[in-house]
Amino acid sequence: MSKNLTEFIKKLSEVYDPDSKDRYVSLYLNKDFNTKFIDRRVRACKSILKGDELKNLSDTMKDISSVLKENTGDNIAIFASHRYDFLEYIPLSVKIGDLLIVDSSPYLRPLARIQDEWESFTLLLINSNYAKIFSVSLGEVEDTKKLSADIINKHKKGGWSQARFNRLRRGAIHAFFSEVKEALRKRSDERIILAGPGQAKLQFVDMLPKNLKDNVVEIVDIDIDDEADLLKESKRLISGREEQKSHEAVRQLKEEILKDGLAAYGVKETLTAVKNGQVELLIIEKDYRPRGWVCENCQVVEEGIHKMCPYCGKKTSEVDVIEEILEFAERTDADVEFTDDEEIANLGHVGAILRFR
Numbered sequence: 001m002s003k004n005l006t007e008f009i010k011k012l013s014e015v016y017d018p019d020s021k022d023r024y025v026s027l028y029l030n031k032d033f034n035t036k037f038i039d040r041r042v043r044a045c046k047s048i049l050k051g052d053e054l055k056n057l058s059d060t061m062k063d064i065s066s067v068l069k070e071n072t073g074d075n076i077a078i079f080a081s082h083r084y085d086f087l088e089y090i091p092l093s094v095k096i097g098d099l100l101i102v103d104s105s106p107y108l109r110p111l112a113r114i115q116d117e118w119e120s121f122t123l124l125l126i127n128s129n130y131a132k133i134f135s136v137s138l139g140e141v142e143d144t145k146k147l148s149a150d151i152i153n154k155h156k157k158g159g160w161s162q163a164r165f166n167r168l169r170r171g172a173i174h175a176f177f178s179e180v181k182e183a184l185r186k187r188s189d190e191r192i193i194l195a196g197p198g199q200a201k202l203q204f205v206d207m208l209p210k211n212l213k214d215n216v217v218e219i220v221d222i223d224i225d226d227e228a229d230l231l232k233e234s235k236r237l238i239s240g241r242e243e244q245k246s247h248e249a250v251r252q253l254k255e256e257i258l259k260d261g262l263a264a265y266g267v268k269e270t271l272t273a274v275k276n277g278q279v280e281l282l283i284i285e286k287d288y289r290p291r292g293w294v295c296e297n298c299q300v301v302e303e304g305i306h307k308m309c310p311y312c313g314k315k316t317s318e319v320d321v322i323e324e325i326l327e328f329a330e331r332t333d334a335d336v337e338f339t340d341d342e343e344i345a346n347l348g349h350v351g352a353i354l355r356f357r
């Protein structure tokens with residue numbers, strides 16, 4: 001699903017109200033949500049909106065409630081605007097915080113964070129005559145495939161020479177591994193965790209072509225019937241890798257800044273860079289939510305609070321600057337890394353490695 005999630009986020013990042021009016025509703029709900037939460041948030045938003053924005057919210061909530069009636073039993077994120085006949089949703093296996101936001105575009109931050117934190121991977125459990133391939137997405141097993149072969153057992157049978165026996169056995173194992181290799185190739189995942197008892201998994205790795213071998217990120221020694229433990233361990237390994245990656249991103253950012261290289265940092269610089277399509281990797285402090293303002297007249301977005309635009313004097317609207325940066329990043333195919341590395345706060349809470357400058 002994470003491949004779909006990437007496409008889903010990209011698609012949503014391209015959607016916004018051309019009049020910059022608050023006509024998009026983003027609703028994130030855990031499966032055990034309380035309808036009172038929705039009522040309370042809708043009431044609060046209705047007390048602020050006027051005219052066609054108010055009518056649009058009522059109509060949009062009707063569209064949303066029909067989705068909720070059909071989809072019970074999953075965490076879900078829904079994005080809708082009745083005015084634009086827009087309704088998209090995605091079930092999510094990971095727990096999310098309930099959230100209802102009315103804005104001029106879909107609110108993507110929670111989705112982007114899920115995508116960053118729950119990398120998909122392929123898990124292969126293998127010995128010399130049995131293999132099981134798991135596709136794990138958003139922390140859940142989405143699909144499995146079992147393969148097995150009749151391989152003569154380790155002990156020599158009467159009448160055969162040891163050499164002939166060994167040759168046949170090796171040939172049979174090789175044929176089985178080739179079959180597994182083909183099945184593995186069909187999974188396009190960039191991360192493979194290889195697991196199993198003894199030497200078989202290592203012999204299998206040796207047989208892989210370079211592109212698949214490079215995707216093997218961990219090798220785990222484990223009994224062939226220890227599936228539950230293996231899944232737990234794999235998720236731990238993948239989330240450890242994710243943490244490592246976010247620290248590495250901050251380290252790289254610091255290095256680029258030191259040599260005045262391909263980096264931008266702080267809200268203002270990062271926003272400019274991302275609007276120019278310069279951002280390769282966007283780095284965001286996990287829980288940073290500064291207030292910001294936007295002037296539709298000047299097309300300016302900045303951090304801080306200004307009721308009137310300091311450039312043209314017209315009325316501004318409040319805006320989530322990090323969300324703005326994130327939407328530009330998704331639109332321009334930048335990677336996004338959320339981090340709780342303390343150093344990012346010193347660098348202005350948000351930064352980017354650039355493609356060019």
Ligand SMILES: [Zn+2]
Nearest residue numbers: 295298309312
């Ligand atoms: Zn202005």
